[in-house]
Amino acid sequence: METTPAAPSEEPRPSDLQSTALSDPDKVAIGEHNTEELRLNSENEQQQSDQAMDTDPVPPTEQIQPSNPELTAVINSEKRKREEEQTLDPENKKKNMNSNSSSNPLWKTSLCSYYRRYGANCSHGETCRYAHGEEELWPRPDNTWDPTSNKAKEMQKADEMEKDEEVEDEEQVALDESSLDKCLVGLPRKWVHDALKKFLEEKGISYKTAKKKKGMEVGFVTFENVEQVENAMEILRESSSGGKTIKLRDAIKKSGDGGLVEGMNSSTRKSVREVVTPLAHLSYSDQLEHKKSSLSQLLKKLTRNARKACPDALPLPDWILESREIGGLPCKLEGILESPLTNGYRNKCEFSVGYSLDGNITVGFMLGNFREGVTAVEEPTDCPNVSKLACTYAKIFQNFLGSSELPVWNRINNTGFWRQLTVREGRNPDQGINAESEMQIKEVMLMIQVCSIGVEEEVMKAEFDKMRLAFSQGANDASPSLPLTTIVVQDHTGISNAAPADCPLIPLLVAGGGTDGSDCLSIDKANIHDYISNLCFSISPTAFFQVNTLAAERLYKLAGDWAELSEDTLLFDVCCGTGTIGLTLAHRVGMVVGIEMNESAVSDAQRNAIINNITNCKFICAKAEDVMGSLLKEYLGAPTDTSSKVISNSNGHSKKSEKVSEDTNIKLEAIDAQESNGVQEKDITDSSEKKEGISGTDAGLTVSDGKEEQHRFKNVVAIVDPPRVGLHPTVIKALRTHPGIRRLVYISCNPDSLVANAIELCTPTSDKPVINKGNKGWRNMSSAGLARQRTKSMPNSEHFRPVRSMAVDLFPHTNHCEMVMLFQR
Numbered sequence: 001m002e003t004t005p006a007a008p009s010e011e012p013r014p015s016d017l018q019s020t021a022l023s024d025p026d027k028v029a030i031g032e033h034n035t036e037e038l039r040l041n042s043e044n045e046q047q048q049s050d051q052a053m054d055t056d057p058v059p060p061t062e063q064i065q066p067s068n069p070e071l072t073a074v075i076n077s078e079k080r081k082r083e084e085e086q087t088l089d090p091e092n093k094k095k096n097m098n099s100n101s102s103s104n105p106l107w108k109t110s111l112c113s114y115y116r117r118y119g120a121n122c123s124h125g126e127t128c129r130y131a132h133g134e135e136e137l138w139p140r141p142d143n144t145w146d147p148t149s150n151k152a153k154e155m156q157k158a159d160e161m162e163k164d165e166e167v168e169d170e171e172q173v174a175l176d177e178s179s180l181d182k183c184l185v186g187l188p189r190k191w192v193h194d195a196l197k198k199f200l201e202e203k204g205i206s207y208k209t210a211k212k213k214k215g216m217e218v219g220f221v222t223f224e225n226v227e228q229v230e231n232a233m234e235i236l237r238e239s240s241s242g243g244k245t246i247k248l249r250d251a252i253k254k255s256g257d258g259g260l261v262e263g264m265n266s267s268t269r270k271s272v273r274e275v276v277t278p279l280a281h282l283s284y285s286d287q288l289e290h291k292k293s294s295l296s297q298l299l300k301k302l303t304r305n306a307r308k309a310c311p312d313a314l315p316l317p318d319w320i321l322e323s324r325e326i327g328g329l330p331c332k333l334e335g336i337l338e339s340p341l342t343n344g345y346r347n348k349c350e351f352s353v354g355y356s357l358d359g360n361i362t363v364g365f366m367l368g369n370f371r372e373g374v375t376a377v378e379e380p381t382d383c384p385n386v387s388k389l390a391c392t393y394a395k396i397f398q399n400f401l402g403s404s405e406l407p408v409w410n411r412i413n414n415t416g417f418w419r420q421l422t423v424r425e426g427r428n429p430d431q432g433i434n435a436e437s438e439m440q441i442k443e444v445m446l447m448i449q450v451c452s453i454g455v456e457e458e459v460m461k462a463e464f465d466k467m468r469l470a471f472s473q474g475a476n477d478a479s480p481s482l483p484l485t486t487i488v489v490q491d492h493t494g495i496s497n498a499a500p501a502d503c504p505l506i507p508l509l510v511a512g513g514g515t516d517g518s519d520c521l522s523i524d525k526a527n528i529h530d531y532i533s534n535l536c537f538s539i540s541p542t543a544f545f546q547v548n549t550l551a552a553e554r555l556y557k558l559a560g561d562w563a564e565l566s567e568d569t570l571l572f573d574v575c576c577g578t579g580t581i582g583l584t585l586a587h588r589v590g591m592v593v594g595i596e597m598n599e600s601a602v603s604d605a606q607r608n609a610i611i612n613n614i615t616n617c618k619f620i621c622a623k624a625e626d627v628m629g630s631l632l633k634e635y636l637g638a639p640t641d642t643s644s645k646v647i648s649n650s651n652g653h654s655k656k657s658e659k660v661s662e663d664t665n666i667k668l669e670a671i672d673a674q675e676s677n678g679v680q681e682k683d684i685t686d687s688s689e690k691k692e693g694i695s696g697t698d699a700g701l702t703v704s705d706g707k708e709e710q711h712r713f714k715n716v717v718a719i720v721d722p723p724r725v726g727l728h729p730t731v732i733k734a735l736r737t738h739p740g741i742r743r744l745v746y747i748s749c750n751p752d753s754l755v756a757n758a759i760e761l762c763t764p765t766s767d768k769p770v771i772n773k774g775n776k777g778w779r780n781m782s783s784a785g786l787a788r789q790r791t792k793s794m795p796n797s798e799h800f801r802p803v804r805s806m807a808v809d810l811f812p813h814t815n816h817c818e819m820v821m822l823f824q825r
């Protein structure tokens with residue numbers, strides 16, 4: 001998949017945290033409801049779309065008969081206020097609204113659910129933060145309107161009409177011999193070149209060349225002359241495919257071999273700042289408020305879906321019944337932790353290489369989604385989340401590309417050489433949070449992605465030499481000069497820039513190593529370092545590391561606090577990356593078992609344990625879905641299953657099985673030797689053993705039978721920190737069906753997958769699980785719908801309940817946020 005403009009692949013994409021209808025989690029429904037009523041309400045709610053408002057209706061004062069005199073007084077006073085308000089002149093009303101809106105950016109930005117249902121004011125009257133009617137409604141911080149409002153519907157209609165008019169307006173499509181490059185918009189995504197050509201031929205459209213990539217809605221057609229263009233326009237005006245109109249638009253031909261850019265007109269085109277940091281126009285406190293509200297809305301999906309998935313024969317669990325008291329939330333959303341740094345906080349940026357709208361070779365962020373035909377790249381200088389240092393390196397590379405003999409990557413043809421620049425930064429631990437973020441950067445890793453197909457090795461080598469010089473020179477010439485620790489080339493021949501973990505890496509510069517291909521230039525030394533909770537982390541080029549280090553420290557601390565750790569605790573760090581969570585919490589537990597599928601990250605985790613003199617951690621290189629079940633059995637006393645293999649850095653905890661490979665023995669001996677010597681950092685992967693030695697369940701690694709540990713630990717906790725897709729269903733099933741796991745802390749970068757996983761963890765199951773015959777319609781199901789389906793086949797087991805949740809803002813200025821949720825049973 002092509003990376004979207006917002007840089008790194010780990011980071012959530014804007015579409016995942018849409019600013020949906022917002023609602024107030026603190027609003028408490030008045031009145032008692034029995035279980036049956038709740039179910040009926042929920043059914044009605046579920047008929048609304050996931051994005052629709054579903055705050056509990058607050059009955060009007062006229063309808064409730066409070067016996068409590070205090071409540072009567074409050075209601076009467078509210079009624080009086082409302083009556084007074086009705087007599088206020090419009091100017092006063094506006095002022096009143098303005099003063100409220102200045103304290104809450106979401107003031108009156110959604111229609112009141114009661115008002116929508118009953119067309120009358122709710123009991124909160126003027127103090128209700130929701131709008132009673134269209135005339136009270138305000139636009140949201142992101143300039144959109146409540147999607148259920150007439151305003152939003154009118155705007156959508158107007159937008160659609162405008163778009164149609166634009167395309168129909170023949171002036172939008174230039175008719176002259178100098179602009180015969182056009183694009184077709186609205187094509188089926190599955191089409192490739194041949195399907196597009198066939199379509200054109202069947203329609204009788206003559207052309208010179210036609211190109212189309214799978215996954216895009218846009219194809220690119222070059223015509224021989226203006227007559228051909230006019231003919232195509234005439235035919236397409238009438239044509240449609242699958243009910244969708246296919247339209248001809250101008251494509252801007254860029255200089256050289258550069259890509260084509262869909263003909264976005266200037267009114268719909270967004271700036272790079274708007275694309276990458278869409279909340280940057282808001283104050284930071286307004287950003288936090290906006291995120292918190294969006295998240296609370298998304299979390300309600302968990303309650304709704306779990307309620308729906310609960311088998312009819314079973315009572316609803318307490319947590320669902322109690323959710324009414326907290327506005328439909330599955331548990332309290334306790335707030336949002338701020339990022340210590342709001343500007344230049346990213347320690348990793350992936351810059352695309354391409355052509356700007358002005359036709360210049362540019363290193364920066366794409367202006368839109370490649371699938372929609374946008375390939376234009378603009379410089380990152382205006383994006384507040386990117387450090388000046390990263391911008392400077394992007395500029396140095398851009399200048400170098402201007403004089404390179406090799407072409408930049410063309411996303412349409414999948415040809416070219418230079419593809420992407422990744423800048424990773426390691427901080428200086430001696431600088432406090434208050435130091436300028438630039439001052440904190442002590443180490444820099446540059447990773448340049450290229451595609452070597454068809455390029456002679458000599459030519460390539462010469463270009464790499466020139467590039468290394470350009471970076472070194474640029475770093476020295478900057479004022480103050482910039483750190484430069486490592487330069488690595490990643491040779492990736494696939495179509496999208498997302499390279500697989502085993503993609504070849506060529507070191508061009510490593511700290512303390514040569515730059516001439518000599519022995520000391522080893523990829524195993526190409527790591528940089530960062531610090532979390534006073535621990536040093538060595539990070540290899542492709543390993544995951546949270547992009548906002550200081551905010552990540554807050555995230556891990558919160559997860560550790562909620563996990564209630566003690567020396568009796570065995571902590572499973574699921575999806576552990578370079579070991580950050582387990583290692584920062586190791587001093588608070590008896591033992592950590594980390595599970596991670598990326599080999600270099602596991603090597604880093606082991607190395608990080610050694611660097612920091614931590615001896616109670618084990619790291620397993622495997623997919624969590626392959627080993628979770630058997631690990632739980634090993635450590636929690638169930639019959640031993642020796643299918644999972646554990647790499648141990650702990651003298652006391654691991655036992656070697658007959659399956660231990662020679663390579664792994666060497667590694668373990670190296671680690672043991674280092675530990676007994678009171679090790680400082682020492683490279684453990686540069687001897688005869690290679691990383692291939694650690695590759696999952698069949699790699700022949702040390703097996704721990706877990707028997708010793710099962711007696712030592714009274715408390716077994718899992719902290720899971722999965723990638724965007726969430727945990728694999730097999731992992732969810734293993735965690736849920738093993739009664740030994742009483743507490744689970746879920747860290748999520750994607751609230752949708754958190755909700756889906758939580759539905760499976762927290763919904764009661766019947767004693768007759770349905771055997772899943774394969775979900776035929778799964779492709780069209782939402783992730784929550786799929787989770788509901790899976791819950792039906794979950795073996796009968798005690799469900800978890802969501803206990804508390806909190807957001808941590810790792811991504812200021814963007815719509816994204818990390819989320820921590822505690823589950824217990």
Ligand SMILES: C[S@@+](CC[C@H](N)C(=O)[O-])C[C@H]1O[C@@H](n2cnc3c(N)ncnc32)[C@H](O)[C@@H]1O
Nearest residue numbers: 544575576577580596597598623624721722723
């Ligand atoms: C969001 S990162 C978290 C890493 C680490 N906890 C941290 O904070 O630095 C997710 C990690 O899960 C790993 N991962 C992805 N799928 C996995 C799977 N099926 N099994 C184990 N690890 C997986 C990725 O390689 C990545 O390191």
